Amino acid sequence: MKERMLITGSNPLEGEVRVSGGKNTAVAVIPAVLLSDEPCTIENLPDIEDVRALVDILRSLGAKVTYVPGEFMTIDPRPAEGFQIGYRDSQRLRASYYLLGALLGRCGHAEVYFPGGCEIGARPIDQHLKGFNALGVETETHGGKITAMAKELTGSDVFFDVVTVGGTINVMLAAAKAKGTTIIYNAAKEPHIVDLANFLNSMGAKVKGAGTDVIRIRGQQYLHGANYAVIPDQIETGTLMIAAAATRGDVVIHGCIPQHMEALTAKLLEMGVKVSDSDDAIRVRTLGAHRAVNIKTQVYPGFPTDLQQPMSALLTTARGTSIIQETIFEQRLKHLNEIARMGARVRIMDSMAIIEGVPQLYGAPVTCTDLRAGAALVVAGLMAKGVTEIYQPEYIDRGYEQIESKLRSLGADIRREVVE
Numbered sequence: 001m002k003e004r005m006l007i008t009g010s011n012p013l014e015g016e017v018r019v020s021g022g023k024n025t026a027v028a029v030i031p032a033v034l035l036s037d038e039p040c041t042i043e044n045l046p047d048i049e050d051v052r053a054l055v056d057i058l059r060s061l062g063a064k065v066t067y068v069p070g071e072f073m074t075i076d077p078r079p080a081e082g083f084q085i086g087y088r089d090s091q092r093l094r095a096s097y098y099l100l101g102a103l104l105g106r107c108g109h110a111e112v113y114f115p116g117g118c119e120i121g122a123r124p125i126d127q128h129l130k131g132f133n134a135l136g137v138e139t140e141t142h143g144g145k146i147t148a149m150a151k152e153l154t155g156s157d158v159f160f161d162v163v164t165v166g167g168t169i170n171v172m173l174a175a176a177k178a179k180g181t182t183i184i185y186n187a188a189k190e191p192h193i194v195d196l197a198n199f200l201n202s203m204g205a206k207v208k209g210a211g212t213d214v215i216r217i218r219g220q221q222y223l224h225g226a227n228y229a230v231i232p233d234q235i236e237t238g239t240l241m242i243a244a245a246a247t248r249g250d251v252v253i254h255g256c257i258p259q260h261m262e263a264l265t266a267k268l269l270e271m272g273v274k275v276s277d278s279d280d281a282i283r284v285r286t287l288g289a290h291r292a293v294n295i296k297t298q299v300y301p302g303f304p305t306d307l308q309q310p311m312s313a314l315l316t317t318a319r320g321t322s323i324i325q326e327t328i329f330e331q332r333l334k335h336l337n338e339i340a341r342m343g344a345r346v347r348i349m350d351s352m353a354i355i356e357g358v359p360q361l362y363g364a365p366v367t368c369t370d371l372r373a374g375a376a377l378v379v380a381g382l383m384a385k386g387v388t389e390i391y392q393p394e395y396i397d398r399g400y401e402q403i404e405s406k407l408r409s410l411g412a413d414i415r416r417e418v419v420e
C-alpha cells in the first residue's frame with residue numbers, strides 16, 4: 001500500500017511535546033540482550049519500524065519476546081539457538097549488523113547478510129570485521145553474506161582507522177563476553193555508545209571509558225538480567241527543534257538531554273533563534289529573521305550528520321549564503337535537490353552544498369530518499385506556502401515515532417493518505 005504525506009505549511013508550531021526513546025540506542029540495546037544469560041526488560045523504546053524488525057529477528061532466532069509498544073519489551077534470550085539472519089531480515093535495517101557482535105558474544109558464530117538501511121554513501125564495514133578479527137574471529141564474505149566464527153573470543157587491542165559508531169558498538173558487543181580485556185582506540189563517543197555501555201554494565205559487564213575515544217571492556221562469562229530504559233532520541237529532539245525554528249514557532253520539547261544537543265543549539269543561536277533549556281527540556285522560539293550559517297558534519301560532539309539534512313532545509317530560507325560540508329556520508333545531500341523543487345536555491349558539488357537563502361518555499365510534490373531526507377522534507381513542508389506532497393514517507397517511519405500526531409499536537413496541518 002503506497003502512501004503520501006500531505007503538509008499545508010506556514011503554521012507556526014506552538015506548544016509542548018515529548019521526545020521518544022533513541023532509535024540508534026534501541027537498535028544496539030535490543031541485540032545486546034542476546035549476550036545476557038537471563039531475561040531483560042527494556043523501556044522507553046521508540047515504536048518505530050527498526051524496532052519492530054529487530055523483534056521479528058530475535059523471535060526468528062528463538063528468543064521469547066514480549067513487546068508492549070510504548071511500555072516495555074521483555075526478551076528472554078535463553079531459548080535462542082539460531083545464529084543465522086536471512087537476507088530479507090538483514091536488509092530491513094542497517095543495525096542488523098549488530099547481530100554479528102551479539103551472536104559472536106553469545107555463541108561464537110553469526111551469519112548475517114550485508115545490511116540495508118539508508119543509501120547515503122558507501123557505508124563499508126571493514127572496520128567492524130577488522131575489530132572482530134583482532135578478537136580471534138574468522139570472517140568470510142560470500143554471496144553478500146558475512147560469516148563470522150570464533151573458537152574462543154579473546155580480548156585484544158582494536159585500533160579503528162576511522163571513527164565508526166557501528167564498528168565501536170559491534171566490537172563492544174563481542175568483547176563483553178570475550179576472554180580477557182579489549183581496548184578500543186579511536187572509539188566513537190556518541191551518546192548511544194555511552195548508553196549501550198551503561199546497559200551492558202547493568203547486566204554485569206565491565207565497560208569503562210565509553211564517551212571517550214578509548215573504551216576498555218573486560219569480558220565476562222555470565223551476564224545477568226537487567227531492567228533498562230534507553231536515553232531519549234537526540235536526533236528526534238533536534239528535528240523538533242529545527243521544525244520549531246523553521247515555522248517561527250515556540251515549542252518546549254520535554255524528556256530530552258540538552259547536553260546532547262549542544263552542537264545544534266550553538267548553530268541555532270548563531271542563526272538568531274532563541275534556545276533555552278532546563279534539566280530535561282528545551283524551548284525553541286524565533287522572533288526575528290534567520291541568518292545563514294555554515295555547517296560541517298563531524299563525529300560527536302561535533303554537528304551530527306543525522307541533523308545536517310533537516311538543518312539544511314531550515315537554511316534554505318535563512319538570510320545570506322550557507323555552506324554545508326558533509327564529511328561523514330558523501331551522498332547525504334540528495335534531499336536538497338527535492339527541496340529545490342520547492343523554490344530553494346542550492347548548488348551541490350560532491351559532498352558540499354551552497355544554499356542561498358530565499359524568502360519563501362512553496363509546496364510541491366517531493367520524494368524521500370532516506371530517513372533524515374524525509375525529516376528534511378517535513379521541515380521544508382512545514383515552512384512552505386501551500387501543500388507539500390511527500391512520497392515514500394515510510395522512510396520516515398523507520399526512525400520517528402508518530403511524527404504526524406506529534407506535529408499535529410503542535411498545530412501543524414499534516415496528514416497521510418493512501419495513493420491510488
Ligand code: EPU
Nearest residue numbers: 024094095123124125126127128162164165166167328371
Ligand atoms: N566507515 C568505514 N568503515 C567501517 C565503518 C564505517 O569506512 O567499517 C565509515 C563510513 O563510511 C562513514 C564513517 O565511517 O563515512 C562513519 O560511519 P559509522 O560507522 O559511524 O556509521 P554507522 O554506524 O553506519 C550510525 C548511525 C547513523 C549515523 C552514523 C553517524 C545507526 C544504526 N546508524 O551509522 O544513523 O548517521 O552512525 O553518526 O546507529 C540515521 O539514524 O539516520 C543514521 C543513518
